[in-house]
Amino acid sequence: MHYAVTAVDVDAMVCSASILFRSNVALLLASSHGTRAEEDTATVDNLILVSNIAYDEGEGIVVTFDLKNSNAVDDDGTGTGAYWIGLWPADYDPASLPSPSPYWAWVCSGSHDATDCDERPSPGASGSVTIDEDSAGSWEWPLTCGEWRAYLIASEGWMPHYTSAGASQSFAVGKSSSCEEQRCNAKDWEDDNDRIPGHLPPEDGAAINRVAFSSCYDPDAQHGPDLWQHVRGNFGRSGEEEEKRGGLVWNWLGDNMYADTNDSQAKRDAYDAARGDRFYSEFGPVADPRIMTTGTWDDHDYGMNDYGDNYECRQSSQNEFVRHFNVPETDPRHPNHAHGQRAGVYSSYMFLSDTGSPGIHLINLDARYHRSPTFSKYGACAGASSTMLGAEQWAWLEDELGRPSEIKIIGSGTQILPPTHRGRDPSEYCAYDGEGNTFDAAGFRIG
DSSP states (O other), X not given: OOOEEEEEETTOOSOOOEEEEETTTTEXXXXXXXXXXXXXXXXXXXXXXXXXXXXXXXXXXXXXXXXXXXXXXXXXXXXXXXXEEEEEETTSOTTSEXXXXXXXXXXXXXXXXXXXXXXXXXXXXXXXXXXXXXXXXSSOSSOOSEEEEEEEEEOOSOOSEEOOSOBXXXXXXXXXXXXXXXXXXXXXXXXXXXXXXXXXXXXXXXXXXXXXXXXXXXXXXXXXXXXXXXXXXXXXXOTHXXXXXXXXXXXXXXXXXXXXXXXXXXXXXXXXXXXXXXXHHHHSTTSSSOOEEEEOOOHHHHSSTTOOTTOTTXXXXXXXXHHHTTOOTTSTTSTTOTTOOOSXXXXXXXXXXXXXXXXXXXEEOOSSTTOOOSSGGGSOOOGGGOOXXXXXXXXXHHHHHTSOOSEEEEEESSOSOGGGOOSSOGGGSTTOOXXXXXXXXXXXXXX
C-alpha cells in the first residue's frame, strides 16, 4: 500500500517539523522545533530602564533607552526601525527570546508603525517608549500578573528567537493579592465551539493512507490562502476519488498557537483565533469537507517558554487543548471521561489499510506535562532521574509499540535528537549527570 507523509510549516517559520523515517519498522518521528536560527549577538551594554519596579495591571510601562553600543545597530540598512523594545516574562533566556514578542514598540516611533523610521541612530541616541494597550503583540493587554523585563532588540525581520541587546531590571505587574487569585484562572469546563468551526477528530479504524504534519502556527504570519488551497488540492480530495485513495489526517505538532500565560481565557482566545482565522476556516482542516485533525502540544500552547511539570495550570491547559481539537468524551484526555481524565495529551490512533488490516499507527507524545526541569531556573534538577514523558506515559508507549501495524508514526512537540545539539555546555542541562555517564551515553548511542 502507498503511504504519503508530508511536513508543513504553516507560517513559513524556521520552526519546522523534523522527520526521521526508518523503513520496515517504519518509524517516523516528527517534532515542532527547528534549530535555532543563527543570530548576531550584540555586546549587551546598552542601558534599558523601566520607570518603576511595580505596576498595576493596565498601567503603561515607560521604558527609557540609551544606545551606548553602536555595534548593536543592525547592518541591513533599515535604520532606526531595526531597534525595538519588547517585553517578556523575566525568567526567559535573553539569548533566546521566543518570537513573537508579547508586547513591543519601535524605539523610533513608540508604536508598531515604523513608516518614518528611515535614519540610522547615532551612538548614544536615547529616548523612551511607553508599552501599553497599543503595543500588544502575541498577548492581549493588559500584562498578566508576574515578573517581567524590557529588552532592546536589534532586528527588523521576523526570527524564531531574538537575542537581547540590552535588558532592564525585572519589574512586577499586579498586586500580590490579585495575582494569587489569578495564579491559574482555570475556566469551568464548557464546550462552546458552536460560534467557530470545529475540528473533526480522527477515529480508530478509519481508512487512512496520508498523514500531514504542521507546527508553529501564527495566523497573523499568513499572507493568503495558498497553503490551505494547496492542501485541499493535493491532499484533501473527497467523494469517489477520496474513497479510492484513502483518507488524510492532519497532525499538529505543537505551538499550535502562542499564549504564554496562566490565563485559560487567553489560551482559549488564542485557540479560537487560530481555528477561526479567515484562511484556516475557509480552506483549512475545519472547512467543509473537514479533514480529520489531531496533534500534541509544545511549550507556547501548553504553558510558557520551556515549561514542563513546573507549570501550575497543566490541567486547565489540557482542557483548552481538548476543546480546541474537539476531543470526544470517550477519549481519556477529556475532563468528562467515564474513568477520569488522564494527565497529558498523548494519544494514539490505529488506521486501517485498504485491505482492512492495521496500517498506519499514529502515536503522539506529550513531552511537556510530565517533563522534568530542563534548566535549574524551572525547578530542582533531577539529574539522571530526569524524564520527558513520565513513568505512566512510558509504560503506555511500550504497550503501543507492541501493537502490530504496517507503519508507526510518532509525533513529538520537541526535538527528536536534542543530545546531539551542542549549542550549550551539557552541564547547563538539569539532566546532565557528569562526563561519561547516562547523559553522554544517550548521545553516543544516537550517534
